[in-house]
Amino acid sequence: MGDTSVKFSRITILVLIIIVAAWPIADAQFEIVGQLELGYEVRNLAVDGFHAYVCSVHRTPDVMYVIDISDSHNPDSISALPLGFSSEGLCVSESLVYLAQQQLGLWIVDVANPASPRVAGVCDSAHFCHDVVTAADRAYTASCYRVCSIDIQDAANPQRDWFENRALELRNIRMGASKIFVISHLLSDYSYTVTMYDIASSDHPALLTVFDEPYDIYDVAAHGDTVYMVCGDSCLRVMDVTDGLNPRLIGSCGIWSGGWKIALMGSVALITSGTRVQIIDISNPAMPSRIALNYYPPINHLVVEGDLIYATGGPGFGWFYILRLVMNAAEDRGADRPTQFAQFANYPDPFNAATNITYELSLASSVRIEVFDIRGRRVEILLDEWKQAGRYRLSWDAAGFGSGVYFCKVTVDSSSKTEKMLLIK
Incomplete structure (x- = not known):
């Protein structure tokens, strides 16, 4: 199947976008539940159960910290696994952490004993392995110019059984429903695009669509068949991908100073921008609107688990935070509050x-x-x-x-x- 490209109409964008100056801003802020200084700059993280996994950068050697979060008020670093390289992406599932280890490929780390993590298996995903997601018995990796499917049923012996070369440097990969979204970086002009694959047949992903957007797409988050794209023209775009071959733009709103990473939390989206986090109301995906801009604590990366937010950032970028989103109780925003x-x-x-x-x-x-x-x-x-x-x-x-x-x-x-x-x- 050849590439199917989606170009966003500038007229459609102008019709859908809401002028920033006209937005009402709600009183919303992050409450720090717990925090931990790790001493070195940390970025990517994953959370599962009572543990968080955070990777350092600019340390020799770089490490993966295992943090006990069973007491959300007092997170505690209980172990640190030396890495070959700083991991640009990681995810966790069923006591196994999957690390994108650049030249070393995909590492699978057994964290059944969190105090003593160990490397259980390694797979050469070819080229630089930048990011990874998992679904059932498969891992999908984004490497330089190649997206791979890896059989991980045997953690000690993962096997790459499918790959597709792309004429782009693949940087990040995201999961949504039965689809994966690969964020690519075109070196010739430093632009970013997104390629969507159907993984219903998990061992052989099928190319569906290339989102050929006039402005860069930095990150993607999906809830079912609704996909949220953070774009380089200071805009959040919402796509309906029910028909993977014919995705539709259904909503759009402007965001301050662009955006880099996005996470979904019920009826709001959290978008990092520099060290700030923008809070977007997505209770109606066709009419997203910004409701707050949070400056403290400064955050680079975040993930949402239940009603808590786990984040890295802070002075010197070496802090780990556990946060809670607090909305203004006086404002009637029932859709923004967690379901009772x-x-x-x-x-x-x-x-x-x-x-x-x-x-x-x-x-x-x-x-x-x-x-x-x-x-x-x-x-x-x-x-x-x-x-x-x-x-x-x-x-x-x-x-x-x-x-x-x-x-x-x-x-x-x-x-x-x-x-x-x-x-x-």
Whole structure:
């Protein structure tokens, strides 16, 4: 299949864009829940369960810090794995961290024991490996001029089984629904484009569309088939990619001083710009609008997990932060507040073999229920689906697990709550 390019009409952009000076700005700010100074500049990060993984830059050697975030008020660095190079991208899934290690390819790090991470496997993804995402038993990497699919079923022996060469330097890769988005850098004129692939057939991605935008596209975030693109002309563009071969521009708004990275948090988007973060209302994707600009703390990179934001930045860029977004309670912005829900203590507790988990939703919401052990490792995902409003109960069969303390984390849209459970056999 040949490239299908999408060019954004300048007339359409002018019709959709909202003039910055006319926007009402809400009182929104970040509240620092916890912070940790690491001593060296840190950038990329990933979060899973009770641990965050952060990579240093400009250190000899560079390292991957493992940070215990079980107490969000007091994050603590518990180990540091020496790296061959500073990792430009990383992600984490099921006690394994995937690191884009430039000339060294893809590293797979076993963090089952967070205090003693170890390299479990390495795959030469060819050229410089800049970024990585995972889905099921596949890792997808963006390298110089090549996008790869890697079989990671055996972490000790990952195998590259598909690749496609591109006449661009591939810099970043993002995941959304059954699609990946590869952000490319054209060296001849330093412009950025995005290529979208369908990964429904995970071992053989199919090229769908090249977004040939008149202005650079720096980053992408997706929620289902709605894609948010941070563009170099100080604009956020919203695309509907339900039909991957014919994506549609459905919304747009201006942003201050361009933007570099984007993360979604319920009905808002967070866009880093320099060391500032712009907060965009995306409750109606067809009419996004900026609601605040946050200057403190200064942030370079961030990820969202539940109702907390994990970020790197700060003076000298060597700080790790855990933040909470605080909106002005006086302003009626129901769509911006997390969906209200109640999680009840599991019963029985203590329990032997099985216990019941009950929760109640006031609105139809996306629900994810996970179980973690005392070391913060996720041991099981009990539920990950859309639920209508109402009260629900499910049972956790722990017959295959040992006695001890476990934690049940219920995430509803962008809010989460955690309850302790005691298994006694």
